[in-house]
Amino acid sequence: MxxxxxxxxxxxxxxxxxxxxxxxxxxxxxxxxxxxxxxxxxxxxxxxxxxxxxxxxxxxxxxxxxxxxxxxxxxxxxxxxxxxxxxxxxxxxxxxxxxxxxxxxxxxxxxxxxxxxxxxxxxxxxxxxxxxxxxxxxxxxxxxxxxxxxxxxxxxxxxxxxxxxxxxxxxxxxxxxxxxDGKAEKDILELKNKQEELNKKLKIIETLSDNIIDIQIKKKKIEEELVALIDITKRLNVNKNIDLSKDDYQELKKEYNDISHKIIKLESIKEQYEENINILKENVEKIKELDDVKKFYAQIIEYFPGKLVKNYGEVLDYYQFMVGSRGKFFGEKIKKVSTMLDKIQLKKCELQEKLNKQLDVLQSTTIVEDINNIIEKVNEKNLELADVKLKIEQYSQKETLKNDINNMKQEIIKQTNIRNEMFNIYKETINEAINRFNEILKVTYNEGGVLQFEFNNGTNKNDATGRIKIACSILDESSHGKTYMKINMFDLTWLIQRVExxxxxxxxxxxxxxxxxxxxxxxxxxxxxxxxxxxxxxxxxxxxxxxxxxxxxxxxxxxxxxxxxxxxxxxxxxxxxxxxxxxx
Missing domain, CATH: 3.40.50 (Rossmann fold)
Incomplete structure (x- = not known):
């Protein structure tokens, strides 16, 4: 370029x-x-x-x-x-x-x-x-x-x-x-970060060591409380109870409607009987009106036809008999119907009271609220139980974590050794750079200096493991302007290295x-x-x-x-x- x-x-x-x-x-x-x-x-x-x-x-x-x-x-x-x-x-x-x-x-x-x-x-x-x-x-x-x-x-x-x-x-x-190739430090740092995460988990688990028995007892206690609460919810099956109430209400409502229809029917019959009696009475009165007709004819023609007189008498006797006999019959029927109506009306009132009670049950939210409270408690206990189980499970992983940490340490050491060997591959390139830097320094100041590449193979927590640290120094570099010249020569070394x-x-x-x-x-x-x-x-x-x-x-x-x-x-x-x- x-x-x-x-x-x-x-x-x-x-x-x-x-x-x-x-x-x-x-x-x-x-x-x-x-x-x-x-x-x-x-x-x-x-x-x-x-x-x-x-x-x-x-x-x-x-x-x-x-x-x-x-x-x-x-x-x-x-x-x-x-x-x-x-x-x-x-x-x-x-x-x-x-x-x-x-x-x-x-x-x-x-x-x-x-x-x-x-x-x-x-x-x-x-x-x-x-x-x-x-x-x-x-x-x-x-x-x-x-x-x-x-x-x-x-x-x-x-x-x-x-x-x-x-x-x-x-x-x-x-x-x-x-x-x-200087990516060894980044790659190994990823492993060290994973190791650090495992160490953090182990520290958390180790804080549980002193009270793990208490945690296990707490687990049993919560499980017993959950069993009791779940048993209550089974006995207070809201859906079932509401369904039963609905069924009772529907049966009562049907019975209530049937009785209402019977009352209407009986009242209709009673009215018909009363109407029949009234009709008989009206007919008798109409026949009696013939007496007035008889007097009228007697005044006009001084006589009343014999046949008509006979028919009049028969009809009058008939309707008087009907009023006496059929009227009594209809009156008895009316009494029976009235008695039945009184009983049915009483039954209707009883059903109405039952219906109102069922309606109150269906409309009431008390049961639902109670069961919701219980369910909330169940959820709370489940969360507590989950937390306790997690702690117990974490504690059970203690040995596994220790093994993982040891394996990770071994992997870090292994990768550090591998990258150290790879670093040695670049020895020739590094030596070229060192010689070139010294050549530049010799031409510029007629003196020697140090350009050093060092692979950090320490694997402790605070070690910059895998870092290829570059150090550069020249004589009297703290003097006026010589630090600048050192950096100039350092940069020109890598430039020439890339050109070469x-x-x-x-x-x-x-x-x-x-x-x-x-x-x-x-x-x-x-x-x-x-x-x-x-x-x-x-x-x-x-x-x-x-x-x-x-x-x-x-x-x-x-x-x-x-x-x-x-x-x-x-x-x-x-x-x-x-x-x-x-x-x-």
């Missing part, structure tokens, strides 16, 4: 404001043109732009800057991968997105670009830069980027302890950069790395050594930011003549600034 070119384009003006072409091999110096103080020229802004295009957020220094907003700046980084060109872009006013274009000539028509959300853009940069690494399990490109692009703010305190990151992750990243083994990620960016060291010749020797080495190998890029006064003027001149200065930045004129404008 080669970083080819950085372009700053104004979408408002539709023109390229600035363009920086990088050396594909060797040294790339971003130089501030003023002595004493070239802050504000844009060296760090240039590095931050590259960092942003490789997946971080848009630099804060670019936010809410009027000139940048008005120009509508589009940053484009051209990279080369296996002879293929890939363009990565960020629009400063659109920080939530990144843009990718594969192949073709550089153009700024967004219809030709793939627009990606920030998270997807980061994934895409990881695919581009480290996807092809099949040999080692690699960290995320996001975490690697902090080591590949070190800056003076947080990157030069120590070789690996970048602020905010756990040591286990720091060493994993450095092992990867030196082409050493043709691994991915063959570029390194240092921003502010040469500010503090006061030995100008040592800095120049280091820079030229790396440049010559990479040029000879025809691989690898090293980007650094420098000020004019950080090297001797002759050395600066030589580097310029060799085209190692890819950006000469100043702030006296806007055209000399990184973006060709003052924005801060």
């Amino acid at each position: 080669i970083l080819n070119r950085l372009t700053i384009y104004s979408r408002k003006k539709e023109e390229i404001i600035k363009q920086y072409t990088f050396n594909k091999i060797g040294l790339n110096i971003i130089l501030g043109d003023k002595k004493d103080d070239s802050n504000g020229a844009g060296k760090t802004s240039m590095v931050d732009s590259i960092r942003s295009l490789l997946g971080t957020k848009t630099p804060k220094d670019f936010e809410n800057k009027t000139n940048i907003i008005n120009a509508d700046i589009m940053l484009v980084l051209e990279v080369e991968k296996d002879s293929d060109i890939i363009y990565l872009s960020r629009i400063i006013t659109d920080p939530k997105y990144g843009y990718v274009k594969c192949g073709g000539d550089l153009n700024f028509d967004l219809d030709n670009w793939t627009r990606l959300k920030d998270t997807d853009y980061k994934k895409e940069t990881e695919e581009i830069f480290i996807k092809d690494d099949k040999e080692l399990e690699h960290p995320s490109f996001n975490s690697l980027r902090e080591y590949i692009i070190r800056d003076e703010k947080i990157g030069f305190g120590d070789i690996c302890l970048i602020s905010g990151r756990k040591a286990i992750n720091n060493y994993f990243i450095l092992n990867y950069l030196f082409l050493v 083994n043709d691994a991915c990620l063959q570029f390194l960016i240092h921003d502010g790395a040469y500010v503090k060291p006061d030995n100008k010749q040592a800095k120049y020797r280091l820079l030229t050594y790396v440049d010559k080495y990479l040029t000879k190998k025809q691989k690898g890029q090293y980007f650094v930011t420098l000020n004019l006064d950080e090297l001797e003027s002759n050395d600066i001149k030589a580097l310029k003549n060799e085209n190692k200065v890819i950006a000469l930045l100043g702030k006296e004129k806007d055209k000399d600034r990184f973006m060709g404008m003052k924005y801060s």
Whole structure:
């Protein structure tokens, strides 16, 4: 992977404001043109732009800057991968997105670009830069980027302890950069975490040892209480009781309805009998009216026909007999019906009272409430019983847990030994790195130093088991600026290591790395050594930011003549600034 070119384009003006072409091999110096103080020229802004295009957020220094907003700046980084060109872009006013274009000539028509959300853009940069690494399990490109692009703010305190990151992750990243498999610590830590979980369970169980007898007695007591409560619920079968009440109610209701029908029928019969008696009485009265007719005829014709007189008498006798005999008959019937009605009415009242009682039972919630209370108690006891059983079961697992813990300890020891043997496989790679570091140190300061890789095979709880710890030291490193130089040489060692083994990620960016060291010749020797080495190998890029006064003027001149200065930045004129404008 080669970083080819950085372009700053104004979408408002539709023109390229600035363009920086990088050396594909060797040294790339971003130089501030003023002595004493070239802050504000844009060296760090240039590095931050590259960092942003490789997946971080848009630099804060670019936010809410009027000139940048008005120009509508589009940053484009051209990279080369296996002879293929890939363009990565960020629009400063659109920080939530990144843009990718594969192949073709550089153009700024967004219809030709793939627009990606920030998270997807980061994934895409990881695919581009480290996807092809099949040999080692690699960290995320996001975490690697902090080591590949070190800056003076947080990157030069120590070789690996970048602020905010756990040591286990720091060493994993450095092992990867030196082409050493460093995942042993993570794998063994998983086993140790499992062991710790087993130990926690054992401690809980061991707290039960003193009162396990009481717990077992409590279990028996709860079981007896449950039996008693369940027995009560069986005897107070609500559904059954309610069903019985329903059946009784229905039978009573049927009987009540039958009696009601009988009463209606008997009352109808009684009314009919009474009606019959009334009709007989009415007929007698009508016949008696013939006496008036008889007198009327006697007055008119002084006689009444004999035949009519005879018929009148017979009819009158008949109806008088009917009133006497049938009326008595109907009267007896009425008495019987009335007696029956009185009895049935009494029965009806009794049934009505029973029905009301059954209805009260069906409508009452007392039984349901009682049984619900009992069920709640049953549930509570079941929970208590479950808790007690769990404790007893846990206690019964005590020996099993001890065996599991011992087995886990043995597995940790076994895996530690295996990973230690695997670490020995990398001895040659490690020795190459150590020799290279000492060679760089010899060229730079004409002295020796220490670069050490140590496998931690301790298996105690607090041991970082499996960690391949990397230590680096040089003479007088606490002196002014020498710590920075130590980190420079350390990083350049892994860069050359990757170039030598043709691994991915063959570029390194240092921003502010040469500010503090006061030995100008040592800095120049280091820079030229790396440049010559990479040029000879025809691989690898090293980007650094420098000020004019950080090297001797002759050395600066030589580097310029060799085209190692890819950006000469100043702030006296806007055209000399990184973006060709003052924005801060």
